[in-house]
Amino acid sequence: MAATAALALSTVGFPPAVEAQAPKSPQAIFNEAQASFEAGRWKEASDLFDRALQTPKLGRAAAAAIRARRASALFHLFDRALAREEAEKSIAAFEALGVAKSEDLALAYLTLGDMARGDLDGSRAVAMYGKALAVTEGSEEATHKRWARVGTGYAALTSDPALVANLIDQQLADDDAAQIPVDNERGNLLALRALAELNRGDARKAAGFIEKALDIVGRETTKVGLTQIRVRSDAALIYARLGDEERARKFFAYSGAGRLKEGANLVPADVDLPVCGDDISPKDVAVIEFAIGADGHAAGAVPVYASRTGTMGATFAESVVHWRWQPETLAKLDLFWRAAVRMELRCVKRPPAIDIADAFRISTEAWLAGKGVTVALDDPTARPIAAGDGARMAAIANDLLALKGRDEEAAAAAAQTLPDRLAKASAPADVMAYAAYKAIRPRTSGSRSSYYAAVATRFAPIVATFEARPDAGRATAWLRTEYALALESSGAIGKAPPILRAVVETSPAILPADDPVRSVATLHLAMLDKRAGDAAGAEARLAAAGMDAEQCSLLNVRPVARNTSLSSGIFPAAALRWGFEGYVREAFDIAADGHVEDVRTIVAYPPFIFGPATEKAMTGFRYLPPTLGDQAVGCVGQTHGVRFSIPSG
Numbered sequence: 001m002a003a004t005a006a007l008a009l010s011t012v013g014f015p016p017a018v019e020a021q022a023p024k025s026p027q028a029i030f031n032e033a034q035a036s037f038e039a040g041r042w043k044e045a046s047d048l049f050d051r052a053l054q055t056p057k058l059g060r061a062a063a064a065a066i067r068a069r070r071a072s073a074l075f076h077l078f079d080r081a082l083a084r085e086e087a088e089k090s091i092a093a094f095e096a097l098g099v100a101k102s103e104d105l106a107l108a109y110l111t112l113g114d115m116a117r118g119d120l121d122g123s124r125a126v127a128m129y130g131k132a133l134a135v136t137e138g139s140e141e142a143t144h145k146r147w148a149r150v151g152t153g154y155a156a157l158t159s160d161p162a163l164v165a166n167l168i169d170q171q172l173a174d175d176d177a178a179q180i181p182v183d184n185e186r187g188n189l190l191a192l193r194a195l196a197e198l199n200r201g202d203a204r205k206a207a208g209f210i211e212k213a214l215d216i217v218g219r220e221t222t223k224v225g226l227t228q229i230r231v232r233s234d235a236a237l238i239y240a241r242l243g244d245e246e247r248a249r250k251f252f253a254y255s256g257a258g259r260l261k262e263g264a265n266l267v268p269a270d271v272d273l274p275v276c277g278d279d280i281s282p283k284d285v286a287v288i289e290f291a292i293g294a295d296g297h298a299a300g301a302v303p304v305y306a307s308r309t310g311t312m313g314a315t316f317a318e319s320v321v322h323w324r325w326q327p328e329t330l331a332k333l334d335l336f337w338r339a340a341v342r343m344e345l346r347c348v349k350r351p352p353a354i355d356i357a358d359a360f361r362i363s364t365e366a367w368l369a370g371k372g373v374t375v376a377l378d379d380p381t382a383r384p385i386a387a388g389d390g391a392r393m394a395a396i397a398n399d400l401l402a403l404k405g406r407d408e409e410a411a412a413a414a415a416q417t418l419p420d421r422l423a424k425a426s427a428p429a430d431v432m433a434y435a436a437y438k439a440i441r442p443r444t445s446g447s448r449s450s451y452y453a454a455v456a457t458r459f460a461p462i463v464a465t466f467e468a469r470p471d472a473g474r475a476t477a478w479l480r481t482e483y484a485l486a487l488e489s490s491g492a493i494g495k496a497p498p499i500l501r502a503v504v505e506t507s508p509a510i511l512p513a514d515d516p517v518r519s520v521a522t523l524h525l526a527m528l529d530k531r532a533g534d535a536a537g538a539e540a541r542l543a544a545a546g547m548d549a550e551q552c553s554l555l556n557v558r559p560v561a562r563n564t565s566l567s568s569g570i571f572p573a574a575a576l577r578w579g580f581e582g583y584v585r586e587a588f589d590i591a592a593d594g595h596v597e598d599v600r601t602i603v604a605y606p607p608f609i610f611g612p613a614t615e616k617a618m619t620g621f622r623y624l625p626p627t628l629g630d631q632a633v634g635c636v637g638q639t640h641g642v643r644f645s646i647p648s649g
Contacts, residue, residue, distance in 0.1 A: 026055040030066070037069055046073040064093035065104040071111045080115055087111045106135040106144040110151065117155045120301070120314045120321075125155035126163070142178065146171055153192045158286070158306035158313030161199035168193045184227045187216035191231045194238060198305060203241040210235045220254050229255045229340050230289075237287060237305055237342075240608040248608065249578050256337060257606035258580035266292070266333070266341060266605050267583045267643055269406075270324040270379065273602060274315050276347040282600060284308060286316040286345050287607050292338040296325040296381035304342060316345050324381045328407050344607035346600055348587055349637035353556035356478060356517045360434040364400065367431050373397050377404065396421050403438035415439040429466065433475035436462045437482065448561060452489035459483040473510035474517075477503045481521045488560045488624075493528065500525040504541075513546070516555055522547060523557055523626035523633070531624065542628060549633050552626070557634035559590055560624040564640065570617040571644055575609050582644045584610045586618050590635035596621045602639065610644050 033048030049070035053063060067090035074083035090108040099105060113128035132148040139145070149167040156163050168189055175186065194209035210231070217231045218224075224232075236251035252258060276282050290301040301320040303313025320343075330338065361377050368375060372390020375397045376382045384397035399414035399421065418435050427435075440462075442454035463479050466472045480503050484496040503511070503521035511518050522545045526538035575582075585603040588596040599618045601611030618640065625632040 026052060026058075029055075033066075034069070037073055040076075042073045042076040046070055046077060046079075049073065060093055060097055061099070064090045064097070064099075065102070067093070068104040068108040068111070072107055075111050075114060080118075083111060084115060101135055101139065103136075103139075103141055103144060106132045106148070109135065110144060110147050113148070113151050113155070117151060117302075118300070120318050122155045122159050122311075122314055126152055126160070129155065142174065145174070150189070150192070153196070154302060157192070157195055158199050158303040159310055161196040161309060165193060165196040165200070168196065182216055184217055187213045187231055188227060190216070191234045195234055195304060198238055198241060199309065203238055206238045207242060210238050220250075224254075224256065226340055233257065233289075233340070233342055234304075237607065241305075246574065249574055249580070252606045252609065253578045253580070257342070258575075258578075258582045258609065266325075267329070267641070268323050268603075269296075269326045269329075270322075271585065271603060272319045272322045272352075273345060274319050274347045275351050276349050280312055280315060280347045282347060282349065282598070284312055284346065286313050287342055288313075288317050288320050288345055289340055289342045290317075290320050290323075292325055292330060292341060294327065294330065294335070296327040296330065298323040298325075320345075324379055326406050327381060328405060341605070342607055344601065344604040344611065346587075346602045348602060348639070349589070350553065353634070354516050354554055355556040356481060356520050357434070357437065359516070360430050360437070360475070360478060363428075363430040364434045367428060368393060368397055371425070375401070377401065393425065396425065396427075400435060400438060403435075403441070408441070408443065411439075411441055415441070429469055429472035429475045433466060433472065433479055436466075437479065448489065448564060449491045452486045453492070456483060456486040456490050456492065459486055473506065474515075477506045477511045477515075477521075478517045481517050481524075484521070484524065485558050485560075488524070488528075493531075493560075497525060497528050497532075500528070504545075519545075519547065519551065519555060520557060523552065524560075527560075527624065527626045530627070539629070547628065547633075549628055549631065552628070552633035553636065555634050557626050559626065559632075559635055559638070561621075562594065562624055563620065563622040566614075566617055566642060570613050572610065572613045575644070576646070579646065580606065580609055580644070581646055582606055582610050583641065584614045584644075585639055585641040586611075586614055587637055587639050588618060588621070590623045590625045590632050590638055592625065592627050592630055592632045594623045594625060596623070596638075603641075610642075614642055 029048055030052045033045050033052055036042075036045035036048060049066050052058075052066050053070070067086045071083045071085075071087035071090060074080075074086060077083075087108040091105065091112075094102060094105045094108075109128050109132035113125045113132060116122075116125035116128055129148040129152040132144060133152075136145045136148065149171045152167055153164045172186075172189055172193070175189075180186070190209050190213035194206040194213060197203070197206035197209060213231050214235055217227050219232075221228070232251045232255035236248045236255060236257070239245075239251065240248035274280050285305075285307045286303055287305040288301055289304050290298045293299055298320050301317040303317045306313035306316070365375065365377055368384075368390075371393040372387045373384050373393045373396075374387075375384040377397075377400055382401060384394040384401075386394040396418065399418040402410040402414035403418070405411060418439065419432075422432055422435055440455055440458045442451065442458060459479065459482060463476065463483050466476045466479055469476070480499050484499040484503075487493070487496045487499070500521045504518065504525055506518070522541065526541045529535075529538040529541065583603070583605050584601055586599055587602045588599040591597055596619060599615045601615060604611045621640075623635070625635045627633060
């Protein structure tokens, strides 16, 4: 809580003495508001400050101060729009009065700085904090000055670490001069100073600062708070960058990273990452800290480390804001351990590809919307919003969401009830096909090929059902393609060509020439023709279809996995010894001969623990990729996730 000066409301004939006022006088209202503000009762404070602003003939200086304090209360209430409005009105009023030095003016700038930092607008945050610092220059009041320096430290940590180092040095010097007791707050300052050096590229100097921070907050105690979690995580990150893997693992362990309860995990259900380009290269890496809400949304994402200064760290943090988790997967994970999650991130070589199921999901969403139900079926945290008569249709949306979720019992129940609900609602063929597709969830703990064999077995009767529907031509083509791809993945490659051929021969009036379903079916049929020895026929088929590499790069072409097995032997021995569990997602390219290249860790939790071993193991992956000529197409930036868990008992 920032310190704020006592304020006597300035009105015509309005005395400042608090004791002389009636309980509900304007001054009494303000005093109540300030008491609520200092106690953190933000709603009460905001409402009372608003009442104080209604005081007749309220002085302009008093109004400016009240608006600054109300803006801070509103910010804590997450009413960002009104908080920004009040802060900007406060600043404008102070400027009109010619006031350059005021604690409340500083508070208004600090509130705007905090909002900009929350929006990952680092340059604006630094500017607002800078103005707050200018306002506090020469003042003996230290709280706002500290707030501005530390706020700048977090806002500019990866973009301008030299500025951060300078400001934190100033704060440490001020604390020494004021003989501030050594406590966790000083430990946090030293940890921030350490991260500034790490982001400047001097991990060894960073280690000196982090050791001082650890001396204060504790190194290996089992009783921890967020301060211990963050400082030890900082230490782990610094020692990982120094190449001291054992010390890094120790501090990750004592931060609680990778020590999850049975059944809990931090595997995101929906991951968005920046695309590599001029601003971010495949070699760049960032570590982002964020919290995960009970609803599965990421919040408060901030860059902790970036391998290059500038905007790169903020770009990665912005991508995490869009991440989603299945809420049910978080049920066994205490809120405390979701409050400061850190992950290692890298860019991907292409944006999410178009999948042949996407059009049918979109058609289903549009049909539901026409029935009064709004829902994003690709969002694992979505809940249907029903309007008018749509309330009775929400059950269909809930069933579809359950089919996407990880709760097997809920999915099984939805698979039973959904067909009848759709039939009663006279759902079109595309919607029925999408529901049938999502309901295919065989329970098998066997190999990848056995899983897809089970998928193919379930597809066969579904395809036959839709083949018999005269209104389901496009849906049938899609389901046939999915069926053929499942057969390929199961190892029954010889059964796929006639099914794919039926798709390719579908009339363009039913399945347009540029439909992704037709494109993927054509690519796979040509791939199998070439594998059977008819390379010329395969190339002729692709040429006749007008296929080109650029078009294919937009599609999820589903290369056929031939060998993607990973054994428990890839679990790093040191990680096992420390009891770490975790998750990595690797990206790689597939060459025309099927081997993988440029394997990179793009998501890792905990950072720098499981990535190297997984990268090494995945170099042995082999695929059967679609090709144009002697070039694999649509096979850049493939991804594969691996969860590392230790069996109980």
